[in-house]
Amino acid sequence: MLKCLTGALAAAMALLALPAAAQENARINELTFHSEALEGNWEGSPAVRTAMVFTPPGYDEHPERRYPVVYFLHGYGATTQMYQDLVHFEQALDAAAAEGNEFILVMPDGYSRMLGSFYSNSPTTGDFETYIARDLVAQVDAMYRTLPRRESRGLAGHSMGGYGAMRLGLKFPDVFSSVYAMSACCFNVRPYSIEDAQAADALTDEQVAEASFGTLGAAPFLSAWSPDPDAPHKFETGLLDDGTIDPEVMARIAANSIIPMLPQYLPSLRAMDAIALDVGNEDGLKTDNDALHAELDRFGITHTYEVYEGGHGDKIAGRIPTHVLPFFAEHLDGD
C-alpha cells in the first residue's frame, strides 16, 4: 500500500517536474486499431477498438530494449477504464520494475452489445479469439518494442477475463506461454434453465440499452456461444414449442465451457510454462475453480491454485502486483 502511494506520488511529481523524454514511471498509452476479426459481427459492435498499453519505467530511455508482454483480459460488465480505475496498472508495473521486472502490459477492450464478449468466437459478438490472439498481438508487436515470441507473452484475466485467459491459452499455445486466471467464471457448464431461455426470448432492445451487470441473464452467453443470424438478438435460445430446450443449444454451451473442452486441449496446457488459478474463499465462483483445479490434477497438468480470503473483486487490485506480475516475472522470457 505504502509502495503504491509512493509510486503514485512519484508519478505525479514526474509529470510536473521532468522533461518530456524521461520516463521514470510506467506510462499509460492508448492503442487504437482496426481488427479484421471483429468486422461484420451481427450485433454491430465496433471493429475499431482501443487497448490500454502500459509501458514500463525507462521505456523511452532505452530505445534498444525489448520487453515481455502481459495481456490482461477484463471482466464482464466493465470497460477497460473501470479496470484501470480499480487496479492502476501503471502502479503495478512500477512496483514490478522496482523489483527488476519490467513488462509491457496490454488490456484490450472485451466489451460487446451484451456487456461482455466472453472472448469467444461468435459471428454475433465477433471473433474475439482471433481479435486478441492474432490481430491485437500483431499490432502490439508492431507498435511497441516487445519480445515478439510466445516465451515472452503471458495471458491473465479476471472473471470473464479469467475464462478468456484459459480459453485462449487452450486455443493459442503458439502465442502465449503462461496463463494466470483470477476468479474465473465458466469453467463448469453454466446452468441454463427453461426460465433462462424464456427470459432471453422475451428480452427487448430497451432492456439491452439499459442493461447493467446481471440484468441480461443468459443473453451474453447465448450471444457468445449460440449465435443465430435469423433471431432478433442474433442468438438462439433453443426454447422449443414443447417447452423444452433444444439439446443442440445445451451442447453448444457445453462446447464452450472450459472443463468439457479440457481433454481435447491437454497438449496445449502441457506446452505452457506455467498455469495459475486463484479465487477468493467468499466468491461463488470458487466451486468452478475448485473443479478446474481437480480436473488439472486428474490429468497431471502442473499448475498452482490459491484460495485466498476475499470475494470476487475486493483483492484483485492488490494481487496483481503481489501475485500476478511476479508469476509472469518468474515464467516469461525477459531477454
Added chain:
Amino acid sequence: MKSIALAGAALLALIATPAAAQITAPAPEIPAGITVEAPMVHGATLEGNLEGNAVEREVMVVLPPSYATDPERHFPVVYYLHGFFITGRNFYNFMDVPAAVAANAAEGREFIVVVPDSLTKMGGSMYSNSVTTGNFRDFVATDLVNFIDANYRTIPTREGRGLAGHSMGGYGTWVVAMEHPEVFDSIWAQSACCVSPRMETPESAAAMASATQETVDSGNFGVLAGLASAVAWSPNPNKPPFFVDWPLAEDGSVDQYVIARWANNSPLAMVSSHITELESFDAIGSDVGTMDGLIRDDTLIHEELEKFGIEHIFETYEGTHTDKIGPRFSSVVLPFMAEHLDMGE
C-alpha cells in the same frame, strides 16, 4: 459389384470373427506408374497413451506416375482418413486408392494420397485428443504432415494439402480441420459419423458402464463404436482398466458432465464457434448415400453451415454407407481437390 462383395464380406466379418478382428479387404493391384510405400511414422503426439496403442503408425503413401519420372516436381497431398474398425491399410485396399490415383493422373490430376492408420484397442481413435487413446487429432495435423513433408516432394504449404475421410474419418475431417485450419486448404467428408452430440439413455449408459474385456473382444461394431467414443472424449487416467468416464452417474442417471464433454467433440455443436476457421477453407465438401442412416446427421451439419453462410458442397447419392465411397473418392473427391489445391504445375 466388387464393392458389394466387399461390403458383404465386411458384414460377415463383423458377425463371425473373434477378438481384435476388423474389416479387411484384399490388396489392390498397383497400376503401372503408381508407387506405393508404407512407412512407419512416429507419433510423438501418441506417446504415453494409456490404452497402449502403437506409437509407430503404418501410413500408406501412394505416389502418382510423374513422381518417379519428374524428380524436380512437387505434388499436392490429399490426406485420407479411414473409418471405424479398420486399419489404414485395409481402408486403402477397400477404396482401391492406387486405382483412384492412377485414374486421376490419367486426367492430368496428380496427387500424393496418404492414408494413416489410427486403429486402436477399441476399434478407432475418433481422430480426437485423448490421454487414453493418444492425441490423434494432433497426430494427423502435426506428426503425420511433418513426416510427409520431410520425406516426400510435397507442396509443403496449406494450399497444397487436402483432408478427406469416410465415416469416422469423415468425422475426423470435420474436427481436425476445424481445430487445425492452418494446415489444410480444402476438405471433404464422406458419410461422416458422429456429427450430432452423442446422447445416452440410463439403460445405454449402464450397458456401456458394464463393459468388460469380453465386451471389447466380442467385436460388436455398434457397441465398440460407443466405447471408442467414450475413451476418446471422456478419458480418465485414474479409472483403469479402460481409463474412461462412462456416461453413468452414481445414482443411475445419465452423467451430464460426461455428455457435456462429448458435446465438445460434436462437429455440429462446434460449427457455431468455428465460423472463422470454416470460412478460411478454400472449399468444403460433404456427401452421403440416401440409404445411409447417417444422412440425417450429415444433413444437419449441411443445414448448420448454410445457416451461417459457410459456402460448401453437399451431395446425396443413391447408395449405402459403403457401396459407392471408393468410386466417389476417385470421381468426386479427388477432382474436387484438384480444383481447389495448389497443383504445382
